[in-house]
Amino acid sequence: MKEVNFDQLQEKIYTETLDNGLKVVILPKRGFSKTFVTFTTKYGSIDRTFKPHGKDELITVPDGIAHFLEHKMFEKEDGDVFQKFSLNGASANAYTTFGRTAYLFSATNKLKENTKILLDFVQQPYFTKQTVDKEKGIIAQEITMYDDQPDWRLYFGTIENLYENHPVKIDIAGTVESIQDITAEHLYTCYETFYHPSNMLLFIVGAVKPEEMMEFIKEDQAKKSFDKPEAIERQFPTESTEVDVSERTLTMDVSKPKLNIGMKCNKVDLQGQEMLEAELSANLVLDSLFGRTSAFYEKANAEGLVDESFSYEFTMEEGYGFAMVGSDTDEPERLEKLIRHTIKDAKSNWPVLEEDLNRMRRKKIGQFMRSLNSIEFIANQYTRYEFNEMNLFDVVPTLEKLSMDKLKEAFAMFSDDNSYTIFKVMPPKTQ
Amino acid sequence: MFNKTKLQNGVHLYIRKTEQFKTVNVTIKWKAPLDQKKASERAVLANVMEDSTKQYPTVGSMRKALDELYGTVLFTDVSKRSSQHMVSLYTECVNDEFFAGEDIFKQLWQLIRSVVFDPNVSNKAFDPDVTEREKRNVRDRIRSIYDDKTRFAQKRMLEIMRPDHPASISAYGTETAVSEITNESLYATYEDMMNNDLIDIYVVGDIDENDIIKQIKQFLPFAARDAVKQNELPDVKVSDSVNTVREKQDMKQGKLHLGFHTPVSFHHPDYHKMQVTNGVFGGFAHSKLFMNVREKESMAYYANSAFASHYGIVYVTAGIDADLEEKAVKLILEQLTALQNGESTEVELSQTVALLENSILSANDSARSQIEIFDQYKELDENFSAERLIEKWESVTLEDVKEMAKTIQLEIVYLLSGKEDVSE
Secondary structure: OEEEEEHHHOEEEEEEEOOOOOEEEEEEOOOOOOEEEEEEEOOOOOOOEEOOOOOOOOEEOOOOHHHHHHHHHOEEOOEEHHHHHHHOOOEEEEEEOOOOEEEEEEEOOOHHHHHHHHHHHHHOOOOOHHHHHHHHHHHHHHHHHHHOOHHHHHHHHHHHHHOOOOHHHOOOOOOOOHHHHOOHHHHHHHHHHHOOHHHEEEEEEEOOOHHHHHHHHHHHHHHOOOOOOOOOOEOOOOOOOOOOOOEEEEEOOOOOOEEEEEEEOOOOOOOHHHHHHHHHHHHHHHHHHHOOOOHHHHHHHHOOOOOOOOEEEEEEEOOEEEEEEEEEOOOHHHHHHHHHHHHHHHHHOOOOOHHHHHHHHHHHHHHHHHHOOOHHHHHHHHHHHHHOOOOHHHHHHHHHHOOHHHHHHHHHHHOOHHHEEEEEEEOOOOO | OOEEEEEEOOEEEEEEEOOOOOEEEEEEEEEEEOOHHHHHHHHHHHHHHHHOEOOOOOHHHHHHHHHHOOOOEEEEEEEEEOOEEEEEEEEEEEOHHHOOOOOHHHHHHHHHHHHHHOEOEEOOEEOHHHHHHHHHHHHHHHHHHHHOHHHHHHHHHHHHHOOOOOOOOOOOOOHHHHHOOOHHHHHHHHHHHHHHOEEEEEEEEOOOHHHHHHHHHHHOOOOOOOOOOOOOOOOOOOOOOOEEEEEEEOOOOEEEEEEEEOOOOOOOOOHHHHHHHHHHHHHOOOOHHHHHHHHHOOOOOOEEEEEEHHHOEEEEEEEEOHHHHHHHHHHHHHHHHHHHOOOOOHHHHHHHHHHHHHHHHHHHHOHHHHHHHHHHHOOOOOOOOHHHHHHHHHOOOHHHHHHHHHOOEEEEEEEEEEOOOOOO
16 A cells, blocks of 8 residues: 655545556545545446457447446345445445546445445446336436536537537437437446446545555455456547537527537647646636636626626546636627637737736635545545546646646647637527 | 634624634624515625625725635625525635745635625715626526526425415515615615624634634624514415416426425424434435335436425425326325325334434535534524434434324425427
C-alpha cells in the first residue's frame, strides 16, 4: 500500500493496485461520520463498438446498454440489492455517464458489510430474459421523464448539433425504441468486456481506517477468480472539428425561450497533466469572458438578456470536448449576438489581464479547497481524473503555475468560427 | 452541537466549533410571519442585497471582492417553514490556515456587514435599476416552475388541496405581488426585517468562540426586538370525499400526485412515528411503493412518498404512462391499505430506521445541513441531538406504524398529462 501526502491540502491518500488489476484508493477524512464508497468501471454510453472479451470481431450494441446494465446489476436471483443495503443502513445508488458507470453507497455504520455487498453485487452478474424485459418499462418511464425536461433537451440538443458521428451525441439512456433490442446476452457481453477489475477503481473516503480496510478488500478479491486482464479495444468513428448542424430549434411547452451556445473542442487527444492544464485553463477563460465580473455579464444583466438560469461550462474527455454558454432569455437573438461578439472580440483583442488571471486563480483555488469538504466530490472526481491519467490533488499546484499563454491556447481550442452552434427551446407560438 | 449565545432580545448566535471542514460557514436567518405579499417583497429584497452594497455598488465589484477572498461564497435565499418566512444569507470562506499571511475571515465579516447594514440605498430607496431587474428575476423564477412538470404538478396539487394556506403559498409570493413592489416599499421591507424579524446567526468551523462573539458585536450590531409571536396555521376542514383533478399540457409523461391528510404533524408527540411510517410507505428504495409500483409492476421510474410534516400532509408522486392512471392509483392505495392492515414486517421497519439514522448522521458531514437541521429541530428541543431522535425512531413498533397509517386519509388525486397530439 502506497501513502501519498498532500501537505498543502492536509490530505493523505492510500493506494494499491491488487493482483487482479483493481485499483483501490482510500482517503480518511478527519471528523466525518459517514463513509462514501464508489466502485466505478471505465465504461459508459459512448462505448458501443468494441471487441467483446475473448473475441476478435468488433460488434456494435444497442444504444443505452451501459445504463441498462447499471439498472440490472441491482437485481439478483435472491432479490433486490437495495434491500440488503437498507438493512445495513446504507444509502445506495448508481449512475452512468458518457464514459463511466459508478455504483456507490454512503453509510455511517457497518462499513465492511456494506463494502462486501457492493463488491459482491457488482462482481456477480445475474441477467435473465425475464428480468431484462421487466426493466424495459421502468427505463422507458425514465427516458420519458427526461424527454419532458427542457434543460436536458437543450443540453443534448446542443451536443447533437456539435457531433456528426461520435456516440457522445446518443442519449445516455438510449431511446424507448433502442432499449427494446437489449437482451440478457448483450448484457453479459458488455459485462465481461468492461467489468474486469483491471478496468475499475474502488474509492473509499470518509470515516475509514486505511490499513484495515485495504486488508479486507484484498482478502475479498483474492477469494474471487477473474480471467487474465485483457486490453479493451474500443472503436470510435472519425469526427471533424466542425459542428454537424449550426442551428436548431425545438418547440416545448416552456414559459420562456432557452438559448444554448455550444463550441466544439478541436483538441480531443489530451490526457494526464496536459489535459488538466487545458481544462483548468478553459474554465478560467470562460470565467473571465462570461463570469459575473465580466464585461459580457455586466451588459447582459443590465439589459435583461440573462436571468438566474445563466450558466457556462467546459467539458473535456478523451475523444470529445465542448464549451457551453446559455440562459433562459426573452431575447435569444440579442443574447446570441452578444455571446458571439464576445468570442469574436476576444480573438482580436485578448481581454484577460494579468490581474484578472491572478484573481480568478485565487477564486478557483478557494473553490477547490471548499469542494474538498464534500466526500462525494472527492470520490467521483478522483475517479474521473484517474481514468484520464490525471491526479485530482494536482489541481492547486497546476492552478498556481498556469500562465496567460495556457489560457490563450485553451481559448483557441473552442473558438473557431465553424465550431460554433446554436440550440434553442422555444415556447409554442401563441395563436 | 451548537453553543447558544443570546446577543439581544430576539437575536441569537449558535456556534459549532469543529475541525472537520476546510472552511468556515456563517449563516444569518431572518424570520417573520408568512404572508403572500411580504414573501414577494422579501424574495426581491434578498436578491437586491446579494447584488451590491454601498461599498460595492455593482455586481462586478461585489463579485471581484469575493473572488479576491479565495472565492468566498456569499448568496441569499428565501424559504418557508410552517407559517414562517425566512430570508437567509449564506457565506463560506476557506480557513485562514491554508493561506499564510491572509486574513480572510476578518474581511468576510466586513463584507457581511456591508451587505446587511450598508446596502445600496440612497434617500431611503434602493437603486431603481437593480430593483426592477431583481423583480424580473424573481418573477421569472416563479414562472419557470411551469417548465419543470414535476414541480408544477406538486404546486397545483397543493393549491387545490390547501388554497390560501401556508402549505401552498410560495416563499417567492406571486407574480402580481412582485409587480407591485416599489423601491420605497422594498426599503420599508428591509427596515422591517432588520428591526422586527427574529434573527438566528450560525457559525460552523475551526474558530475561536470568544473571538466570534466579539466580531459579531462589532460588525453586526443588531438591535433588540420583541419575539414575534408566530402565526398559528389556519384550521383545515378535510372533506370526506376524494377530489380528482386532471390537467393537460404539452408533455409526454403522466405526473401523478396524491395528497393525503394526517393530524400528526411536526409538533405532535407522534411525529417521529409518522417519519418512520412514511419511510416504510415510500421514502426509500426498499419501501412498499418502490418495490411494488416500480420493481414489481414496472410502471414507473420513480414512485415515492414524502411527509410535509409542518402541514400534516403526506404525498405520493410517480411518473407514469397516463393511460395507466387508474391502475397506478389502485396500486398506490393498496400499499397504504397494507400498512393500515398491519402488513409490514420487522425487516421493513428496521431497514427504514437504519436509513433514517444514516441520513441524520450523514447530515453532520455538511456544515449547511447541520445548520438547517438544527434550525428546524431546535423548535422542538433546544438541546436537539441526532442521538435523541435516533432513540425515538428505534422505539417505534409495527403496531405504531399501523396506527399512524390509519390516520393517513386520501384527499386528492391529481394527474398532469399530455394532450392527445404532442407538438414537437
